[in-house]
Amino acid sequence: MKKVEAIIRPEKFQSLREKLEEVGINGLTVSEVAGCGQQKGEQGLFRGQSFEIKLVPKVKVEMVVEAEHVDEIIKIVQSTCSTNQIGDGKIFVYSVEDAVRIRTGEVGLQAIL
Amino acid sequence: MKKVEAIIRPEKFQSLREKLEEVGINGLTVSEVAGCGQQKGEQGLFRGQSFEIKLVPKVKVEMVVEAEHVDEIIKIVQSTCSTNQIGDGKIFVYSVEDAVRIRTGEVGLQAIL
Amino acid sequence: MKKVEAIIRPEKFQSLREKLEEVGINGLTVSEVAGCGQQKGEQGLFRGQSFEIKLVPKVKVEMVVEAEHVDEIIKIVQSTCSTNQIGDGKIFVYSVEDAVRIRTGEVGLQAIL
Numbered sequence: 230m231k232k233v234e235a236i237i238r239p240e241k242f243q244s245l246r247e248k249l250e251e252v253g254i255n256g257l258t259v260s261e262v263a264g265c266g267q268q269k270g271e272q273g274l275f276r277g278q279s280f281e282i283k284l285v286p287k288v289k290v291e292m293v294v295e296a297e298h299v300d301e302i303i304k305i306v307q308s309t310c311s312t313n314q315i316g317d318g319k320i321f322v323y324s325v326e327d328a329v330r331i332r333t334g335e336v337g338l339q340a341i342l
Numbered sequence: 343m344k345k346v347e348a349i350i351r352p353e354k355f356q357s358l359r360e361k362l363e364e365v366g367i368n369g370l371t372v373s374e375v376a377g378c379g380q381q382k383g384e385q386g387l388f389r390g391q392s393f394e395i396k397l398v399p400k401v402k403v404e405m406v407v408e409a410e411h412v413d414e415i416i417k418i419v420q421s422t423c424s425t426n427q428i429g430d431g432k433i434f435v436y437s438v439e440d441a442v443r444i445r446t447g448e449v450g451l452q453a454i455l
Numbered sequence: 456m457k458k459v460e461a462i463i464r465p466e467k468f469q470s471l472r473e474k475l476e477e478v479g480i481n482g483l484t485v486s487e488v489a490g491c492g493q494q495k496g497e498q499g500l501f502r503g504q505s506f507e508i509k510l511v512p513k514v515k516v517e518m519v520v521e522a523e524h525v526d527e528i529i530k531i532v533q534s535t536c537s538t539n540q541i542g543d544g545k546i547f548v549y550s551v552e553d554a555v556r557i558r559t560g561e562v563g564l565q566a567i568l
Protein backbone atom coordinates (compact mmCIF):
# COMPACT_ATOMS: atom_id res chain seq x y z
CA MET A 230 0.00 0.00 0.00
CA LYS A 231 1.05 3.55 -0.66
CA LYS A 232 0.02 6.96 0.56
CA VAL A 233 -0.34 9.58 -2.14
CA GLU A 234 -0.22 13.05 -0.58
CA ALA A 235 -1.16 15.93 -2.87
CA ILE A 236 -0.70 19.54 -1.77
CA ILE A 237 -2.90 21.56 -4.09
CA ARG A 238 -4.64 24.88 -4.61
CA PRO A 239 -7.79 24.90 -2.44
CA GLU A 240 -9.99 25.86 -5.40
CA LYS A 241 -8.96 22.67 -7.20
CA PHE A 242 -10.12 20.26 -4.53
CA GLN A 243 -13.68 19.86 -5.64
CA SER A 244 -12.89 18.91 -9.23
CA LEU A 245 -10.13 16.58 -8.02
CA ARG A 246 -12.52 14.76 -5.76
CA GLU A 247 -15.04 14.36 -8.56
CA LYS A 248 -12.44 12.89 -10.89
CA LEU A 249 -11.20 10.52 -8.19
CA GLU A 250 -14.71 9.31 -7.54
CA GLU A 251 -15.17 8.56 -11.23
CA VAL A 252 -12.33 6.02 -11.01
CA GLY A 253 -13.51 4.60 -7.70
CA ILE A 254 -11.15 6.38 -5.30
CA ASN A 255 -13.47 7.35 -2.45
CA GLY A 256 -11.30 7.21 0.64
CA LEU A 257 -9.36 10.36 1.33
CA THR A 258 -8.46 12.74 4.13
CA VAL A 259 -8.23 16.49 3.69
CA SER A 260 -6.40 19.09 5.81
CA GLU A 261 -6.02 22.83 5.59
CA VAL A 262 -2.32 23.64 5.43
CA ALA A 263 -0.15 26.54 4.35
CA GLY A 264 3.12 26.44 2.58
CA CYS A 265 5.77 27.83 0.40
CA GLY A 266 7.68 26.38 -2.52
CA GLN A 267 10.54 27.76 -4.56
CA GLN A 268 8.77 31.07 -5.05
CA LYS A 269 7.94 31.58 -1.36
CA GLY A 270 4.52 32.77 -0.29
CA GLU A 271 3.31 35.99 -1.75
CA GLN A 272 -0.40 35.46 -2.04
CA GLY A 273 -1.83 35.32 1.43
CA LEU A 274 -1.56 34.82 5.13
CA PHE A 275 -2.07 31.75 7.24
CA ARG A 276 -4.75 32.13 9.88
CA GLY A 277 -3.64 32.71 13.43
CA GLN A 278 -1.36 35.32 14.85
CA SER A 279 1.73 33.14 14.89
CA PHE A 280 2.51 33.72 11.25
CA GLU A 281 3.52 37.18 10.31
CA ILE A 282 5.38 36.02 7.25
CA LYS A 283 3.61 35.15 4.11
CA LEU A 284 2.44 31.64 3.45
CA VAL A 285 0.03 30.44 0.80
CA PRO A 286 -3.06 28.49 1.89
CA LYS A 287 -3.14 25.00 0.36
CA VAL A 288 -5.16 21.85 0.81
CA LYS A 289 -3.47 18.55 1.60
CA VAL A 290 -5.25 15.48 0.26
CA GLU A 291 -4.09 12.10 1.55
CA MET A 292 -5.13 8.86 -0.11
CA VAL A 293 -3.99 5.42 1.02
CA VAL A 294 -4.33 3.12 -1.96
CA GLU A 295 -3.11 -0.08 -3.53
CA ALA A 296 0.35 0.44 -5.02
CA GLU A 297 -0.92 -0.26 -8.51
CA HIS A 298 -3.25 2.75 -8.38
CA VAL A 299 -0.55 5.32 -7.67
CA ASP A 300 0.28 6.20 -11.26
CA GLU A 301 -3.35 6.72 -12.20
CA ILE A 302 -3.91 8.98 -9.22
CA ILE A 303 -0.84 11.05 -10.02
CA LYS A 304 -2.13 11.54 -13.56
CA ILE A 305 -5.53 12.62 -12.28
CA VAL A 306 -4.00 15.09 -9.82
CA GLN A 307 -1.83 16.57 -12.53
CA SER A 308 -4.56 16.90 -15.10
CA THR A 309 -7.00 18.35 -12.57
CA CYS A 310 -4.76 20.59 -10.47
CA SER A 311 -2.27 22.08 -12.91
CA THR A 312 -2.81 25.63 -14.11
CA ASN A 313 0.70 26.12 -15.53
CA GLN A 314 1.20 28.89 -12.98
CA ILE A 315 3.78 28.65 -10.22
CA GLY A 316 2.35 27.27 -7.03
CA ASP A 317 0.28 24.39 -8.45
CA GLY A 318 1.66 22.16 -5.74
CA LYS A 319 3.40 18.87 -5.17
CA ILE A 320 2.64 15.18 -4.87
CA PHE A 321 4.58 12.97 -2.47
CA VAL A 322 4.39 9.16 -2.33
CA TYR A 323 5.08 7.14 0.81
CA SER A 324 5.01 3.47 1.70
CA VAL A 325 2.29 2.33 4.12
CA GLU A 326 2.95 -0.76 6.20
CA ASP A 327 -0.57 -1.60 7.26
CA ALA A 328 -4.14 -0.36 7.39
CA VAL A 329 -7.05 -1.27 9.67
CA ARG A 330 -10.76 -0.54 9.23
CA ILE A 331 -11.79 0.38 12.76
CA ARG A 332 -15.41 -0.76 12.40
CA THR A 333 -14.64 -4.31 11.29
CA GLY A 334 -11.03 -4.94 12.22
CA GLU A 335 -10.17 -5.77 8.61
CA VAL A 336 -6.48 -5.23 7.91
CA GLY A 337 -4.25 -4.73 4.87
CA LEU A 338 -5.83 -4.25 1.46
CA GLN A 339 -9.22 -5.36 2.81
CA ALA A 340 -9.19 -2.28 5.02
CA ILE A 341 -8.98 0.13 2.10
CA LEU A 342 -11.15 -1.57 -0.51
CA MET B 343 9.99 3.04 15.24
CA LYS B 344 6.53 3.25 13.73
CA LYS B 345 3.94 5.93 13.29
CA VAL B 346 0.39 4.85 14.06
CA GLU B 347 -2.06 7.28 12.48
CA ALA B 348 -5.68 6.91 13.52
CA ILE B 349 -8.44 8.85 11.79
CA ILE B 350 -11.37 8.73 14.16
CA ARG B 351 -14.69 10.32 15.10
CA PRO B 352 -13.95 13.57 16.98
CA GLU B 353 -16.18 12.58 19.87
CA LYS B 354 -14.04 9.49 20.48
CA PHE B 355 -10.77 11.33 21.00
CA GLN B 356 -11.08 11.98 24.70
CA SER B 357 -11.71 8.39 25.71
CA LEU B 358 -8.96 7.22 23.35
CA ARG B 359 -6.47 9.52 24.97
CA GLU B 360 -7.43 8.33 28.44
CA LYS B 361 -6.98 4.68 27.47
CA LEU B 362 -3.61 5.44 25.86
CA GLU B 363 -2.42 7.21 28.99
CA GLU B 364 -3.37 4.19 31.05
CA VAL B 365 -0.82 2.12 29.11
CA GLY B 366 1.81 4.84 29.15
CA ILE B 367 1.37 6.28 25.65
CA ASN B 368 1.59 10.01 26.29
CA GLY B 369 3.15 11.42 23.13
CA LEU B 370 0.71 12.20 20.38
CA THR B 371 -0.18 14.87 17.87
CA VAL B 372 -3.75 15.74 16.93
CA SER B 373 -5.09 17.50 13.81
CA GLU B 374 -8.55 18.45 12.66
CA VAL B 375 -9.15 16.88 9.26
CA ALA B 376 -12.11 16.01 7.08
CA GLY B 377 -12.60 13.00 4.95
CA CYS B 378 -14.64 10.49 3.17
CA GLY B 379 -14.50 6.72 3.06
CA GLN B 380 -16.47 4.22 1.03
CA GLN B 381 -19.76 5.84 1.99
CA LYS B 382 -18.69 9.37 1.09
CA GLY B 383 -19.44 12.27 3.37
CA GLU B 384 -23.03 12.88 4.22
CA GLN B 385 -22.92 14.16 7.75
CA GLY B 386 -21.34 17.58 7.66
CA LEU B 387 -19.34 20.29 6.00
CA PHE B 388 -15.68 21.13 6.31
CA ARG B 389 -15.05 24.64 7.53
CA GLY B 390 -13.97 27.21 4.97
CA GLN B 391 -15.58 28.17 1.74
CA SER B 392 -13.43 25.95 -0.42
CA PHE B 393 -15.50 22.89 0.16
CA GLU B 394 -18.96 22.87 -1.22
CA ILE B 395 -19.13 19.13 -1.30
CA LYS B 396 -19.78 17.13 1.78
CA LEU B 397 -16.95 15.89 3.91
CA VAL B 398 -17.13 14.45 7.40
CA PRO B 399 -15.07 16.09 10.16
CA LYS B 400 -12.59 13.67 11.71
CA VAL B 401 -9.66 13.86 14.06
CA LYS B 402 -6.25 12.54 13.07
CA VAL B 403 -4.14 11.22 15.94
CA GLU B 404 -0.48 10.50 15.23
CA MET B 405 1.67 8.51 17.62
CA VAL B 406 5.31 7.65 17.01
CA VAL B 407 6.08 4.60 19.09
CA GLU B 408 8.37 1.61 19.44
CA ALA B 409 7.45 -1.03 16.88
CA GLU B 410 6.53 -3.50 19.58
CA HIS B 411 3.73 -1.24 20.84
CA VAL B 412 1.86 -1.01 17.54
CA ASP B 413 -0.42 -4.00 18.07
CA GLU B 414 -1.46 -2.86 21.51
CA ILE B 415 -2.28 0.62 20.24
CA ILE B 416 -4.32 -0.75 17.36
CA LYS B 417 -6.34 -2.82 19.82
CA ILE B 418 -6.95 0.21 22.02
CA VAL B 419 -8.06 2.34 19.05
CA GLN B 420 -10.43 -0.36 17.89
CA SER B 421 -11.96 -1.02 21.28
CA THR B 422 -12.31 2.70 22.03
CA CYS B 423 -13.33 4.13 18.65
CA SER B 424 -15.58 1.50 17.10
CA THR B 425 -19.33 2.05 17.20
CA ASN B 426 -20.19 -0.57 14.57
CA GLN B 427 -21.58 2.24 12.41
CA ILE B 428 -20.05 3.17 9.08
CA GLY B 429 -17.49 5.92 9.36
CA ASP B 430 -15.64 4.72 12.46
CA GLY B 431 -12.38 5.47 10.69
CA LYS B 432 -9.08 3.94 9.74
CA ILE B 433 -5.67 3.23 11.19
CA PHE B 434 -2.54 3.47 9.04
CA VAL B 435 0.94 2.31 10.09
CA TYR B 436 4.16 3.81 8.70
CA SER B 437 7.84 3.25 9.31
CA VAL B 438 9.75 6.09 10.99
CA GLU B 439 13.48 6.37 10.31
CA ASP B 440 14.49 8.59 13.16
CA ALA B 441 13.23 10.82 15.97
CA VAL B 442 14.88 13.71 17.81
CA ARG B 443 13.83 15.36 21.07
CA ILE B 444 14.46 19.02 20.32
CA ARG B 445 15.13 20.04 23.91
CA THR B 446 17.90 17.53 24.56
CA GLY B 447 19.07 16.35 21.17
CA GLU B 448 18.32 12.74 22.09
CA VAL B 449 17.73 10.60 19.00
CA GLY B 450 16.10 7.29 18.16
CA LEU B 451 14.13 5.44 20.83
CA GLN B 452 15.53 7.76 23.51
CA ALA B 453 13.70 10.61 21.84
CA ILE B 454 10.28 9.01 22.25
CA LEU B 455 10.58 7.33 25.63
CA MET C 456 14.31 11.66 -0.50
CA LYS C 457 13.27 12.13 3.10
CA LYS C 458 10.53 13.97 4.91
CA VAL C 459 11.65 15.89 7.97
CA GLU C 460 8.64 16.63 10.19
CA ALA C 461 9.23 19.06 13.03
CA ILE C 462 6.58 19.67 15.68
CA ILE C 463 7.56 22.92 17.32
CA ARG C 464 6.35 25.82 19.46
CA PRO C 465 4.26 28.13 17.25
CA GLU C 466 6.30 31.18 18.26
CA LYS C 467 9.44 29.56 16.88
CA PHE C 468 8.17 29.09 13.35
CA GLN C 469 9.15 32.45 11.95
CA SER C 470 12.79 32.28 12.97
CA LEU C 471 12.98 28.66 11.81
CA ARG C 472 11.73 29.62 8.39
CA GLU C 473 14.24 32.43 8.13
CA LYS C 474 17.13 30.13 9.02
CA LEU C 475 15.95 27.52 6.52
CA GLU C 476 15.77 30.09 3.78
CA GLU C 477 19.33 31.14 4.49
CA VAL C 478 20.49 27.63 3.57
CA GLY C 479 18.19 27.38 0.57
CA ILE C 480 15.36 25.29 2.03
CA ASN C 481 12.28 27.02 0.68
CA GLY C 482 9.74 24.25 0.22
CA LEU C 483 7.74 23.46 3.30
CA THR C 484 4.19 22.79 4.47
CA VAL C 485 2.82 24.03 7.78
CA SER C 486 -0.17 22.78 9.80
CA GLU C 487 -1.71 23.82 13.07
CA VAL C 488 -1.78 20.80 15.36
CA ALA C 489 -2.08 20.15 19.07
CA GLY C 490 -0.32 17.60 21.11
CA CYS C 491 1.10 16.24 24.25
CA GLY C 492 4.45 14.73 25.09
CA GLN C 493 5.74 13.13 28.27
CA GLN C 494 4.49 16.00 30.39
CA LYS C 495 0.99 16.03 28.91
CA GLY C 496 -0.71 19.26 27.97
CA GLU C 497 -1.09 21.86 30.64
CA GLN C 498 -0.74 25.12 28.78
CA GLY C 499 -3.74 25.52 26.55
CA LEU C 500 -6.76 24.20 24.74
CA PHE C 501 -7.17 23.03 21.18
CA ARG C 502 -9.81 24.95 19.26
CA GLY C 503 -13.16 23.27 18.74
CA GLN C 504 -15.53 21.83 21.25
CA SER C 505 -14.35 18.28 20.79
CA PHE C 506 -11.41 18.63 23.11
CA GLU C 507 -12.20 19.17 26.72
CA ILE C 508 -8.87 17.83 27.84
CA LYS C 509 -5.77 19.89 27.70
CA LEU C 510 -3.58 19.85 24.64
CA VAL C 511 -0.81 22.23 23.73
CA PRO C 512 -0.99 24.07 20.39
CA LYS C 513 1.98 23.28 18.17
CA VAL C 514 2.98 23.87 14.58
CA LYS C 515 3.93 20.97 12.33
CA VAL C 516 6.48 21.82 9.63
CA GLU C 517 6.99 19.26 6.88
CA MET C 518 9.94 19.44 4.50
CA VAL C 519 10.63 16.92 1.76
CA VAL C 520 14.33 17.15 0.97
CA GLU C 521 17.29 15.29 -0.45
CA ALA C 522 18.53 12.72 2.07
CA GLU C 523 21.86 14.48 2.38
CA HIS C 524 20.21 17.63 3.76
CA VAL C 525 18.51 15.92 6.69
CA ASP C 526 21.30 16.38 9.22
CA GLU C 527 21.69 20.05 8.46
CA ILE C 528 17.96 20.65 8.83
CA ILE C 529 17.85 18.80 12.14
CA LYS C 530 20.67 21.01 13.42
CA ILE C 531 18.84 24.13 12.31
CA VAL C 532 15.60 23.04 13.97
CA GLN C 533 17.40 22.27 17.20
CA SER C 534 19.36 25.48 17.32
CA THR C 535 16.32 27.58 16.42
CA CYS C 536 13.53 25.84 18.33
CA SER C 537 15.12 24.71 21.59
CA THR C 538 14.46 26.76 24.71
CA ASN C 539 15.66 24.12 27.18
CA GLN C 540 12.15 24.02 28.59
CA ILE C 541 9.95 20.94 28.38
CA GLY C 542 7.71 20.95 25.34
CA ASP C 543 10.22 22.14 22.73
CA GLY C 544 8.96 19.45 20.43
CA LYS C 545 10.10 16.57 18.29
CA ILE C 546 11.55 15.87 14.87
CA PHE C 547 10.58 12.74 12.94
CA VAL C 548 12.25 11.53 9.73
CA TYR C 549 10.48 9.41 7.12
CA SER C 550 11.44 7.95 3.77
CA VAL C 551 9.71 9.42 0.70
CA GLU C 552 9.36 7.21 -2.35
CA ASP C 553 8.64 9.84 -4.98
CA ALA C 554 7.77 13.47 -5.57
CA VAL C 555 6.02 15.21 -8.47
CA ARG C 556 5.89 18.91 -9.28
CA ILE C 557 2.29 19.30 -10.43
CA ARG C 558 2.94 22.25 -12.74
CA THR C 559 5.65 20.57 -14.83
CA GLY C 560 5.31 16.87 -14.18
CA GLU C 561 8.92 16.68 -13.01
CA VAL C 562 9.49 13.70 -10.70
CA GLY C 563 12.04 12.63 -8.11
CA LEU C 564 14.73 15.06 -7.01
CA GLN C 565 13.88 17.39 -9.89
CA ALA C 566 10.50 17.91 -8.32
CA ILE C 567 11.92 19.29 -5.08
CA LEU C 568 14.91 21.29 -6.31
Ligand SMILES: Nc1ncnc2c1ncn2[C@@H]1O[C@H](COP(=O)(O)OP(=O)(O)OP(=O)(O)O)[C@@H](O)[C@H]1O
Binds near residue numbers: 262266518557559
Ligand atom coordinates in the same frame (compact mmCIF):
# COMPACT_ATOMS: atom_id res chain seq x y z
N1 LIG D 1 9.93 20.38 -0.48
C1 LIG D 1 8.70 20.52 0.03
N2 LIG D 1 8.35 19.90 1.16
C2 LIG D 1 7.11 20.01 1.68
N3 LIG D 1 6.14 20.75 1.11
C3 LIG D 1 6.43 21.38 -0.03
C4 LIG D 1 7.70 21.32 -0.63
N4 LIG D 1 7.68 22.07 -1.76
C5 LIG D 1 6.45 22.56 -1.87
N5 LIG D 1 5.69 22.16 -0.85
C6 LIG D 1 4.25 22.45 -0.63
O1 LIG D 1 3.61 22.56 -1.89
C7 LIG D 1 3.01 23.84 -2.02
C8 LIG D 1 3.09 24.30 -3.44
O2 LIG D 1 4.44 24.33 -3.81
P1 LIG D 1 4.84 24.94 -5.23
O3 LIG D 1 3.93 24.37 -6.25
O4 LIG D 1 4.90 26.43 -5.15
O5 LIG D 1 6.28 24.34 -5.40
P2 LIG D 1 7.41 24.91 -6.31
O6 LIG D 1 8.61 24.03 -6.16
O7 LIG D 1 7.58 26.36 -6.02
O8 LIG D 1 6.77 24.69 -7.76
P3 LIG D 1 6.32 25.75 -8.83
O9 LIG D 1 7.57 26.20 -9.50
O10 LIG D 1 5.39 25.02 -9.73
O11 LIG D 1 5.65 26.86 -8.08
C9 LIG D 1 3.76 24.73 -1.04
O12 LIG D 1 2.93 25.82 -0.64
C10 LIG D 1 4.02 23.77 0.09
O13 LIG D 1 2.86 23.62 0.90
Ligand SMILES: Nc1ncnc2c1ncn2[C@@H]1O[C@H](COP(=O)(O)OP(=O)(O)OP(=O)(O)O)[C@@H](O)[C@H]1O
Binds near residue numbers: 257293377
Ligand atom coordinates in the same frame (compact mmCIF):
# COMPACT_ATOMS: atom_id res chain seq x y z
N1 LIG E 1 -8.08 5.20 1.70
C1 LIG E 1 -8.06 6.24 2.54
N2 LIG E 1 -7.04 7.10 2.53
C2 LIG E 1 -6.99 8.13 3.38
N3 LIG E 1 -7.93 8.40 4.29
C3 LIG E 1 -8.98 7.56 4.36
C4 LIG E 1 -9.11 6.45 3.48
N4 LIG E 1 -10.28 5.81 3.78
C5 LIG E 1 -10.84 6.49 4.79
N5 LIG E 1 -10.07 7.53 5.15
C6 LIG E 1 -10.32 8.49 6.24
O1 LIG E 1 -10.98 7.82 7.29
C7 LIG E 1 -12.23 8.44 7.56
C8 LIG E 1 -13.25 7.41 7.96
O2 LIG E 1 -13.36 6.47 6.92
P1 LIG E 1 -14.50 5.38 6.98
O3 LIG E 1 -14.48 4.77 8.35
O4 LIG E 1 -15.82 5.94 6.55
O5 LIG E 1 -13.95 4.34 5.95
P2 LIG E 1 -14.79 3.28 5.20
O6 LIG E 1 -13.87 2.51 4.31
O7 LIG E 1 -15.99 3.95 4.56
O8 LIG E 1 -15.24 2.32 6.39
P3 LIG E 1 -16.71 2.06 6.96
O9 LIG E 1 -17.34 1.07 6.03
O10 LIG E 1 -16.49 1.51 8.34
O11 LIG E 1 -17.42 3.38 6.97
C9 LIG E 1 -12.58 9.19 6.28
O12 LIG E 1 -13.44 10.29 6.58
C10 LIG E 1 -11.22 9.63 5.83
O13 LIG E 1 -10.79 10.78 6.56
Ligand SMILES: Nc1ncnc2c1ncn2[C@@H]1O[C@H](COP(=O)(O)OP(=O)(O)OP(=O)(O)O)[C@@H](O)[C@H]1O
Binds near residue numbers: 494
Ligand atom coordinates in the same frame (compact mmCIF):
# COMPACT_ATOMS: atom_id res chain seq x y z
N1 LIG F 1 5.60 10.06 20.35
C1 LIG F 1 5.04 11.10 19.74
N2 LIG F 1 4.31 10.91 18.63
C2 LIG F 1 3.74 11.95 17.98
N3 LIG F 1 3.84 13.21 18.38
C3 LIG F 1 4.56 13.47 19.49
C4 LIG F 1 5.18 12.45 20.23
N4 LIG F 1 5.81 13.01 21.28
C5 LIG F 1 5.60 14.33 21.20
N5 LIG F 1 4.86 14.62 20.13
C6 LIG F 1 4.45 15.95 19.67
O1 LIG F 1 5.48 16.87 20.01
C7 LIG F 1 4.94 17.91 20.83
C8 LIG F 1 5.99 18.34 21.81
O2 LIG F 1 6.38 17.23 22.57
P1 LIG F 1 7.35 17.44 23.79
O3 LIG F 1 8.49 18.31 23.39
O4 LIG F 1 6.58 17.89 25.00
O5 LIG F 1 7.86 15.97 23.99
P2 LIG F 1 8.45 15.39 25.32
O6 LIG F 1 8.81 13.95 25.06
O7 LIG F 1 7.52 15.68 26.43
O8 LIG F 1 9.81 16.22 25.45
P3 LIG F 1 10.21 17.26 26.56
O9 LIG F 1 10.68 16.47 27.73
O10 LIG F 1 11.31 18.07 25.94
O11 LIG F 1 8.99 18.09 26.86
C9 LIG F 1 3.71 17.31 21.46
O12 LIG F 1 2.80 18.35 21.83
C10 LIG F 1 3.18 16.44 20.35
O13 LIG F 1 2.47 17.25 19.40
Ligand SMILES: [Mg+2]
Binds near residue numbers: 269316317
Ligand atom coordinates in the same frame (compact mmCIF):
# COMPACT_ATOMS: atom_id res chain seq x y z
MG1 LIG G 1 6.03 27.62 -6.17
Ligand SMILES: [Mg+2]
Binds near residue numbers: 378379428
Ligand atom coordinates in the same frame (compact mmCIF):
# COMPACT_ATOMS: atom_id res chain seq x y z
MG1 LIG H 1 -17.26 5.02 5.68
Ligand SMILES: [Mg+2]
Binds near residue numbers: 491494495541
Ligand atom coordinates in the same frame (compact mmCIF):
# COMPACT_ATOMS: atom_id res chain seq x y z
MG1 LIG I 1 6.94 17.55 26.87
